[in-house]
Amino acid sequence: MEKINILIVDDRPENIIALEALLERADVNLISTTLPNEALRLAWEMDIAIALVDVQMPEMDGFELVEILKSNPRTKNILVIFVTAISTDAKYAVKGLNAGAVDYLYKPLNPYVTSAKVDSFIQFVRTQRDIVKKNKELESYQKELIKAKDQAEQGRKIKENFLANMSHEIRTPINGIIGITNLLEKTDLTADQREMIELLEISSNSLLGVINDILDLSKIEAGKFRINRAATDLVMTCHAVINLLRIRAKEKNLELITAYDEDLPKTILADSLRLNQILMNLIGNAIKFTSTGSVTLKVEIAGRRDKQVQLKFSVTDTGIGIPKSKINRIFETFEQADDNTTLNFGGTGLGLSIVKNLAQLKGGELTVSSEENKGSEFCFSNWYEVLENLPENQKRAPEKLAAFENVKILVAEDNPINKFLIVKVLKGWNIEADVVENGKEALDKLAENDYDIVLMDTFMPVMNGLEATKLIREGHIEGKKDIPVITFSAAVMDNDKKAAKEAGADDVLSKPFELGVLHEKIQQYTGKKPIGG
Structure with missing residues (x-):
């Protein structure tokens, strides 16, 4: 234990000896002097915690000594106890306390009272020093936390930038595939061709789901x-999930079985996209890890209450199974049951992690039982509200969107497939379109011609869409400051949309976008209704 320094100041050596005998203990250092000036030096040089000061001394009395100590930042926190043999008149005690003392003792000293008081002050000093020490530690921890927070924030920004760029690079070609599929769907097709187009559309959306999985995981982590x-x-x-995965099952000669409870409600209140994701991942995994036999999707009613029903979705396979020691590991991000799984079967290790997170977010429960080399069963259970007396859902033929009249649009897009698609779509709506490949060309074209609206891709060479939009809003092109600008991008992070709005964009569309949404936006921002609209 650190020793406490106690300073004794008295002009009579016999008094010092008496106090030293009274206060001597293992946890204190007693320092004494008969000279007030010497006391000042000692207080300055040493870490004095408590000082017992005689009032009456030659050269300088105790009141003057304490006033000097209290006026110095280095010695102002010393706990001073006055010791005096002069009158017990209260005015002296008041004067001493006003000078900064914490107590006032009268000679002859009561040894028990004096010892008890000094003990209490020693304890007070120790407590105060512990607080100071803890505060310094807290300050140090706070600095470390701030540093860690800054590093985490930097890491988050790097991750978001990576996801945004990856999203754009993957979504751009997918956007082309989906766009061409939509154009083909509007042409005269045979029944077989239409079926193939529908499968192509489902497959494209499934491929889009891969990147969505990664983005979803990022959003889940960010809350x-x-x-x-x-x-x-x-x-x-x-059925949509089964039909999409049936081809993969046929390639492996697997039987894909469905079993539905006879009393299943037709329509429920649910997030169909997330339910689709859960089933796609569970059934897709089952097919991936099954070489012979079958994969079964069973949907049954596990409970009822009022207008709600508890549904249990079970996916059972006859595949390789999972060792008991590895079951918990399969739900971790980028983890798989075995180190050779990716080599032998492929995959990112994201699927089950996303299923687990989605199940929790939906308020459901995900369980697994498995036996190595015999197969696995994954079950997802959740409560849903049953909806009744709703009209039958029927697949309608693609709606033909009405044409416009006297609408001219500037399109800034560098991807050749997307450029072809958007021009084809706009011409189908009787819209005149000029196309440029970067933001600088867009500014030059805007200076030469009048347009009703600008469709601006975000990621482009030379000058990106955000820079070009900002320059338009700043009046770089005379008379065109307020032209409507819609940016579209394959990056779908919230920060990307925020950046576009901050740059001055009137609206933001994420690729791939629905044609109906684009048609509606053009009508909204040009103020021109389509023919017959």
């Missing part, structure tokens, strides 16, 4: 993920 519930045809949702 920005939302569940959007709407009327959902339960059996149709299950």
